[in-house]
Amino acid sequence: MSNSVYRLAAVLLALGIFLFDVLSPLEGAIAVLYVLVVLIAARTSRRADVLVAAAGAIVLTVLAYVISHGMESFGSPALRAAVSLAAIAIATALALQSQAATETLAAQARLLNLSHDMIFVRDIRGVITFWNDAAAEVYGWTAAEAIGRVADELLGTKYPADRAVVEAALLKSGRWEGILEHQTRTGARLVLDSRWAIQRDRHGNGVGVLETHTDITERQAAHAALVRSERRYRRMFDTSRIGVIEEDWSAVQAELANVAQEGTSIADHLAANPDFYMRARRLIRIVDVNAALLSMLSVDDRTQFLNTLDDVLGAADTTFPGALVAFARGDAFYEGETEMVSSDGKAVPVLFTITFPSSPDDGDKALVYVVDITDRKRAQDAIQQAQAELAHAARVATLGELTASIAHEVSQPLMAVVTNGEAGMRWLRRDPPELNEVEFALGRAVAEGRRASDIVKRIRAFLKKAPSHRDELALSALVEDAVALVQREIAKANIQLKIDLQPHLPNIRGDRIQLQQVLVNLMINAAHAMAGQDGARMQFITAAKTEVDDIEIIVQDTGPGIPNEHLQRLFEPFFTTKQDGMGMGLAICKTTIEAHGGRMTVESLPRQGATFRVTLPSVDASATA
Amino acid sequence: MLKIPKIAIVDDDDGVRSSLASLLRSLGYEVCGYASALEFLDDKIADDPGCMITDIQMPGMSGDELQAELIARGRIFPMIFMTAFPNEATRNKVMAAGARAFLEKPVEADAITSCLELLPRD
Numbered sequence: 001m002s003n004s005v006y007r008l009a010a011v012l013l014a015l016g017i018f019l020f021d022v023l024s025p026l027e028g029a030i031a032v033l034y035v036l037v038v039l040i041a042a043r044t045s046r047r048a049d050v051l052v053a054a055a056g057a058i059v060l061t062v063l064a065y066v067i068s069h070g071m072e073s074f075g076s077p078a079l080r081a082a083v084s085l086a087a088i089a090i091a092t093a094l095a096l097q098s099q100a101a102t103e104t105l106a107a108q109a110r111l112l113n114l115s116h117d118m119i120f121v122r123d124i125r126g127v128i129t130f131w132n133d134a135a136a137e138v139y140g141w142t143a144a145e146a147i148g149r150v151a152d153e154l155l156g157t158k159y160p161a162d163r164a165v166v167e168a169a170l171l172k173s174g175r176w177e178g179i180l181e182h183q184t185r186t187g188a189r190l191v192l193d194s195r196w197a198i199q200r201d202r203h204g205n206g207v208g209v210l211e212t213h214t215d216i217t218e219r220q221a222a223h224a225a226l227v228r229s230e231r232r233y234r235r236m237f238d239t240s241r242i243g244v245i246e247e248d249w250s251a252v253q254a255e256l257a258n259v260a261q262e263g264t265s266i267a268d269h270l271a272a273n274p275d276f277y278m279r280a281r282r283l284i285r286i287v288d289v290n291a292a293l294l295s296m297l298s299v300d301d302r303t304q305f306l307n308t309l310d311d312v313l314g315a316a317d318t319t320f321p322g323a324l325v326a327f328a329r330g331d332a333f334y335e336g337e338t339e340m341v342s343s344d345g346k347a348v349p350v351l352f353t354i355t356f357p358s359s360p361d362d363g364d365k366a367l368v369y370v371v372d373i374t375d376r377k378r379a380q381d382a383i384q385q386a387q388a389e390l391a392h393a394a395r396v397a398t399l400g401e402l403t404a405s406i407a408h409e410v411s412q413p414l415m416a417v418v419t420n421g422e423a424g425m426r427w428l429r430r431d432p433p434e435l436n437e438v439e440f441a442l443g444r445a446v447a448e449g450r451r452a453s454d455i456v457k458r459i460r461a462f463l464k465k466a467p468s469h470r471d472e473l474a475l476s477a478l479v480e481d482a483v484a485l486v487q488r489e490i491a492k493a494n495i496q497l498k499i500d501l502q503p504h505l506p507n508i509r510g511d512r513i514q515l516q517q518v519l520v521n522l523m524i525n526a527a528h529a530m531a532g533q534d535g536a537r538m539q540f541i542t543a544a545k546t547e548v549d550d551i552e553i554i555v556q557d558t559g560p561g562i563p564n565e566h567l568q569r570l571f572e573p574f575f576t577t578k579q580d581g582m583g584m585g586l587a588i589c590k591t592t593i594e595a596h597g598g599r600m601t602v603e604s605l606p607r608q609g610a611t612f613r614v615t616l617p618s619v620d621a622s623a624t625a
Numbered sequence: 626m627l628k629i630p631k632i633a634i635v636d637d638d639d640g641v642r643s644s645l646a647s648l649l650r651s652l653g654y655e656v657c658g659y660a661s662a663l664e665f666l667d668d669k670i671a672d673d674p675g676c677m678i679t680d681i682q683m684p685g686m687s688g689d690e691l692q693a694e695l696i697a698r699g700r701i702f703p704m705i706f707m708t709a710f711p712n713e714a715t716r717n718k719v720m721a722a723g724a725r726a727f728l729e730k731p732v733e734a735d736a737i738t739s740c741l742e743l744l745p746r747d
Contacts, residue, residue: 408682408710415640416643418731418732419648422734
């Protein structure tokens with residue numbers, strides 16, 4: 001009922017009592033009934049209403065007394081009026097006090113209602129006695145519906161442990177905190193952070209429990225997702241076929257920071273302090289590795305090498321300085337190809353990517369992903385060997401065919417020339433000489449001689465044939481391809497190959513295969529010349545631009561050199577110093593180079609190796625020519 | 626009087642064949658030339674020669690194949706082989722089968738004459 005209804009009722013009751021007091025012939029303390037007016041007014045919960053009601057009651061009581069009894073006599077009616085006034089005053093005082101108490105409780109309840117947490121109070125049997133707005137809103141039952149119900153039954157509470165254990169903890173310390181689950185009116189299950197406090201009476205007996213619940217369903221879900229994600233990454237780390245190393249670069253970072261402070265660039269510092277490189281390898285600590293990496297390096301036990309990068313990186317590695325520079329520059333990652341060392345000391349060729357920590361949030365650990373390319377490398381080597389063998393076979397076959405054909409073509413007429421000569425001489429020596437036969441034999445000798453010379457001309461023309469392809473070729477690729485073809489033979493002969501190509505060389509034009517064969521020939525010759533010698537076995541291939549924009553390729557070795565008397569004839573067809581040589585290799589090389597518009601020369605000092613110079617016009621030179 | 630052995634020359638190269646024939650005639654031999662192995666095998670008129678000089682590399686049938694064929698037919702007589710492209714395998718094969726000589730082209734006249742001088746004269 002609203003306050004105005006109470007007020008109206010109070011006013012009407014007051015008027016009724018007043019009329020009854022004035023008009024009734026009854027002698028009695030009718031005015032005591034004003035206490036009811038005060039109590040009704042108190043129902044509005046407003047202090048002013050109580051005070052107005054009290055004042056009204058007092059005024060009406062006094063007025064009724066004056067009307068009924070006048071001002072003269074102070075007898076028993078006056079005593080009754082006084083008692084009534086006292087009753088009104090007492091009732092007012094009590095009403096005001098009660099109102100203040102209620103007001104405090106209401107204020108407290110309002111505070112509890114302000115909370116976003118679900119708060120309810122239950123008595124010791126579990127029956128709900130208070131239910132705040134948040135509880136009503138979240139659980140779905142109004143306070144009126146919830147109060148009087150047993151909390152656990154209404155909410156289907158699921159405890160993390162046995163209910164008795166929770167209860168015991170509560171009784172012991174007066175408080176309990178934990179995670180539990182409640183079900184809402186719609187059946188949704190909520191995960192709640194729950195705090196209980198026991199309410200005791202004056203004697204210390206528990207009379208009720210205040211339960212506060214915070215909904216952490218979402219937080220819990222987010223946490224679970226995080227855990228799942230972490231587990232997923234852990235699983236990826238553990239079961240991936242890609243090797244993963246977690247490395248701590250913080251010590252190196254500190255060193256690099258020092259270098260940077262001195263104002264030196266990292267690259268310069270590395271160049272000036274070669275020992276820094278080795279130290280840095282030992283400064284990088286391996287934090288963790290996955291199973292794939294362990295098996296890649298034939299390590300049984302993870303703890304066996306949780307040491308430093310130096311333990312697993314091959315001695316011949318050339319990528320680490322680059323990684324240091326990239327790290328110092330703040331790059332996000334660095335990748336390359338290198339060799340790691342397995343536990344039994346074998347080199348394992350790998351491709352790797354290092355991801356550097358990009359911000360302090362990522363931690364200071366770098367992750368290195370490693371792929372074993374042994375198989376690929378082996379296949380590559382096999383292909384290269386097959387290619388080299390094929391190229392070699394092709395070379396031998398070409399030379400062999402050529403030689404067989406030359407031998408057959410040329411030796412037939414030569415034989416005829418010689419035999420005719422011999423026959424002619426014998427006819428001449430007869431007595432008498434058979435001059436007809438002599439003439440016949442000489443005539444045939446001349447004809448066969450011409451035939452031989454025709455064949456030689458034809459062969460020369462064949463060898464000088466212009467290159468069939470005129471492609472634009474990058475010199476670096478040409479050299480690389482040729483080196484790839486002979487790499488195995490060179491390695492087998494224990495020869496150190498040094499290649500130094502001037503950067504940004506203009507391209508050349510010609511037949512890739514033919515030019516490649518020239519380089520292959522020169523390299524193989526050098527390798528054969530050095531095979532079996534004790535001294536240094538080195539081969540240098542350099543290329544540079546000449547003043548007239550030609551390209552000069554130099555193939556140099558540290559072999560025994562070429563004797564002076566051989567030098568002059570080196571490029572002549574059929575000139576050879578090899579037991580099984582055909583003497584065609586260098587002749588063909590020279591004609592090939594000349595057919596490309598280039599020149600080929602040789603220099604050599606005894607015991608100081610041989611130097612072959614191949615000069616070819618570059619695309620730039622022919623464009624201006 | 627000793628009978629001069631008849632010499633058969635088998636070579637697909639005209640120049641070689643005719644020059645060799647001229648040389649051998651100058652030495653007093655009777656000579657018959659054949660441009661291929663098959664031509665020699667098909668010659669039903671002539672008797673077996675006193676000696677056959679043949680090239681190895683010839684189109685159709687090679688010299689060593691000719692030797693095998695003749696042996697198979699029971700026609701056994703001295704044979705001299707010439708080649709511009711000698712190899713051990715062929716040399717071993719024809720020598721094992723009874724060849725008198727395996728000569729490399731261009732063949733020296735003396736090498737041939739000394740071989741022929743060893744021929745039996747009946």
